[in-house]
Structures are given as structure tokens and as C-alpha cells.
Amino acid sequence: MRAVDTTQVGSIELFCKAAELCSFSAAAEALGLTPAAVSRSIKRLETRLGVRLFSRTTRQVRLTQEGMLYWQECRQALQQIARAESIITHSQSVPSGLLRISVGTLYAHYRLLPVLQRFTSAYPQLELEISLSNRVVDIIEEGYDLAIRIGTPQDSRLISHKLENATVGIFATPGYLARRGTPLTLEDLAAHDCLQFILPTTGRAMPWILTTPDGQAMDYMVKSRLRLLEDAAACISWGKGGGGLFQTYHFIASQDIARGELVEVLQAYSGRSRQFSLTYPQNRHLSVRVRAFVDFILGELRLA
Numbered sequence: 001m002r003a004v005d006t007t008q009v010g011s012i013e014l015f016c017k018a019a020e021l022c023s024f025s026a027a028a029e030a031l032g033l034t035p036a037a038v039s040r041s042i043k044r045l046e047t048r049l050g051v052r053l054f055s056r057t058t059r060q061v062r063l064t065q066e067g068m069l070y071w072q073e074c075r076q077a078l079q080q081i082a083r084a085e086s087i088i089t090h091s092q093s094v095p096s097g098l099l100r101i102s103v104g105t106l107y108a109h110y111r112l113l114p115v116l117q118r119f120t121s122a123y124p125q126l127e128l129e130i131s132l133s134n135r136v137v138d139i140i141e142e143g144y145d146l147a148i149r150i151g152t153p154q155d156s157r158l159i160s161h162k163l164e165n166a167t168v169g170i171f172a173t174p175g176y177l178a179r180r181g182t183p184l185t186l187e188d189l190a191a192h193d194c195l196q197f198i199l200p201t202t203g204r205a206m207p208w209i210l211t212t213p214d215g216q217a218m219d220y221m222v223k224s225r226l227r228l229l230e231d232a233a234a235c236i237s238w239g240k241g242g243g244g245l246f247q248t249y250h251f252i253a254s255q256d257i258a259r260g261e262l263v264e265v266l267q268a269y270s271g272r273s274r275q276f277s278l279t280y281p282q283n284r285h286l287s288v289r290v291r292a293f294v295d296f297i298l299g300e301l302r303l304a
Contacts, residue, residue, distance in 0.1 A: 009081075011045045012074050014038050015053065019063055019071040095289040096125035102137045102147040103130060106232050107276060110252045112148065115300050119293065126289055134200050134232060139281060145290050146280045148297075158279045161294065163301055165273040166249045168209060169264045171257075176242045183245070183265055186210075186220065193244030194222040195235040206232075208247045211271035218269075249274075 018027040018038060025035040046053050053067035063071060103112055108130065120128065131137070131144070139147050140157055152160050183189055197206045205227065207219040226244055228234040239246035240256065245265065256262040264270070278297060280290055 008045075008048075011041045013078065014041045015045055016071060016074055016078060018042060018054070018061065019067065022060060022062065024061060094125060095123045095292040097287075097289055098127045098129060099146070099289050099293060100129045100144045101131070101293070102139065102142075102144045102149075103132060104134050104149060104232070105132050106236075106249070106252065107148055108132045109233060110249075111276075111301075112297070115297075118300075119296050122296070123289075123292060126292075134230065136201055139279065145287070146278060146293060148276060148278050150274050150276060152275065152277050153279050157282055159282050161278045161298065163276040163278050163297065165275050166251055167271065167273040168247055168249055169253065169270045170208065170245055170247050170266050171239060171253050171262045171264055172245045173240060173242045173261065174263055176239075176244065177263060177265070182263075186266070186269070189222060189245070193226055194224040195239055195244045195246040196222060196224045196227045197232045197235050198227055198229045200230055209272040209274070210266075210269040213268050217272060 014027060014031065014033075017030055018024050021027050021030065024038045024042070027033075028035040028038045031038075042053065049070070051066040051070075052064050053070060054061040055064055109132075112130075116128070120126065136149060137144060137147060139145075148163065152162070180192055181188075183192055194208075198204065199206050205221065205224075207221045210218045210220050212218050224244075226238070228238070232248075235246045236248055236252065238244070239248075240262065253262050253264070257264060278294060280286075280294070
């Protein structure tokens with residue numbers, strides 16, 4: 001199949017305009033060119049095709065039989081190009097199509113999913129496909145448009161926006177504390193059931209992040225017989241059922257605390273936080289659907 005370069009497309013556009021107006025000079029005037037430039041371009045096109053497209057007289061130009069056939073086919077091709085440009089231009093002005101997002105389970109359930117209805121209502125032409133997983137995905141290799149994860153990715157192929165620093169605390173139900181007592185020091189934790197989350201990426205227990213009374217950051221590895229894998233939300237569900245002490249984010253526990261269903265303990269050791277970031281592949285032409293989601297989620301968190 002013969003390749004068509006951009007100069008050939010330009011010559012075809014000149015040819016179609018001359019065929020439409022039955023005049024090289026009228027085509028030149030319509031396109032802001034000289035009649036000589038139009039004539040030379042069509043001559044080159046005839047030479048490349050090996051046929052005469054116009055029969056020329058001193059008064060007018062008229063399509064030959066081959067020229068008429070060529071004009072009919074080229075006119076359809078140019079109309080298809082115009083439709084394609086219209087479609088892609090429209091898609092870049094109105095968010096539409098499929099948006100694939102990867103997000104950790106906790107952030108999905110307690111931050112993202114509760115506000116998504118406002119996003120989908122604002123952009124009805126968008127389709128959303130959301131993967132809830134605590135596995136760190138390769139956004140580019142696995143074809144995701146965006147991901148929300150803890151920390152800041154070190155991959156130079158990605159752009160990252162800080163969403164928030166989410167503080168954590170240690171919590172339990174009033175019923176559990178009535179049965180087992182309230183811990184006042186870290187040493188007291190040895191006498192309690194501490195719910196541990198096992199990281200799916202490493203197979204290791206996730207430490208509790210603390211701040212010592214003198215302000216130093218501390219990663220504390222609890223020793224527990226109660227461990228949960230894959231879904232960090234399971235620690236919260238188990239803890240809210242009275243199963244033990246657990247560490248989670250204040251944005252998750254705040255409503256339960258307000259209702260008296262949870263109590264924060266060891267507050268002298270609280271204050272640490274984890275950063276959540278929104279990341280997407282580095283691209284000079286950021287799609288309008290990705291840009292719409294970035295603007296939306298940043299705006300939601302500013303209002304939270």
C-alpha cells in the first residue's frame with residue numbers, strides 16, 4: 001500500500017477545490033494562494049498519478065473522466081478526515097470514554113467512592129473502571145489512567161499530586177476496653193489483642209507509626225496472634241466488632257468516635273501521618289478525562 005504524506009493531502013485538497021469551482025484561479029482565491037501555485041500542485045499530482053485530471057482551455061478547466069472518478073473518491077476521503085478531526089476535537093473538549101483508576105481499599109471506601117456520584121453526574125459521557133487493591137500496580141504497564149497510593153512514587157515516568165497527609169491513631173470499642181482495660185503505655189500493648197495487617201506486596205506485617213512523647217517518629221511492630229491479609233479494611237471491621245486494638249486514619253474513625261462507638265487510645269503517641277498521592281503517566285497531551293478527575297478529587301479534598 002502506497003503511503004500518503006502530508007504534502008499529497010494538501011495537493012488533494014487543492015485539486016478538490018479546483019474541481020468544485022471548475023477554476024484554478026477561483027480555487028487559488030478561496031485558499032489564499034496564487035493561481036500558479038494551484039496549477040503547479042495539480043500538475044505534480046497528475047505526474048504522480050500518471051493521468052490527466054483536468055482538460056484545460058483558455059476559458060475554463062474541466063474534469064476528465066479519470067479526474068471525475070478521482071474527485072469522487074478524494075471528496076469522500078476528505079469528508080472522513082474532517083469527521084475524524086471533529087470527533088477527536090470533541091473528545092478533547094468533553095470528558096468521555098473509559099477512565100481506569102487503581103486505588104487502595106481504605107482510600108477507596110472512605111474517601112473516593114463516597115464522592116464519585118458527583119463526578120459521574122457531572123460527566124455522564126465517562127465510563128469508570130476502578131480497581132480496589134492494596135497491590136502496587138504498574139500504572140503504565142497495566143494500562144491505568146490514574147492511581148491513588150500511599151507516598152510519592154519514584155518513577156520518573158509518572159506525575160504525582162499530593163492529596164493529603166492523613167493522620168493515624170489507635171482505636172478500640174468501649175466494650176473491648178471495658179473487658180481488657182485501656183492501655184496507657186506501649187508496654188501495655190503486650191496484654192492486648194492488636195490487629196495486624198500483612199502487606200500483600202512484601203508478606204510482612206505493617207508497623208504502627210507513632211510519635212514518641214518527645215516528638216520522635218517511631219515505627220512500632222506489634223506482636224499479635226491476630227493477623228489479616230490482603231484487605232486493610234478487615235482490621236477496621238474486626239476492631240469495630242470488639243476484636244481488639246487497631247490503627248487507622250482519623251478520617252475513617254472520626255464519625256465512629258463522634259457516635260461513641262470508638263475510643264482513641266495512646267493519644268500521647270499519635271500525630272504521625274501518611275501521604276496519599278494521585279499519580280498518572282507523564283504525557284504532554286493530558287487527556288481531558290484525566291484532567292477532569294484530577295481537578296475533581298483535588299477540589300473534593302480541599303472541601304473535606
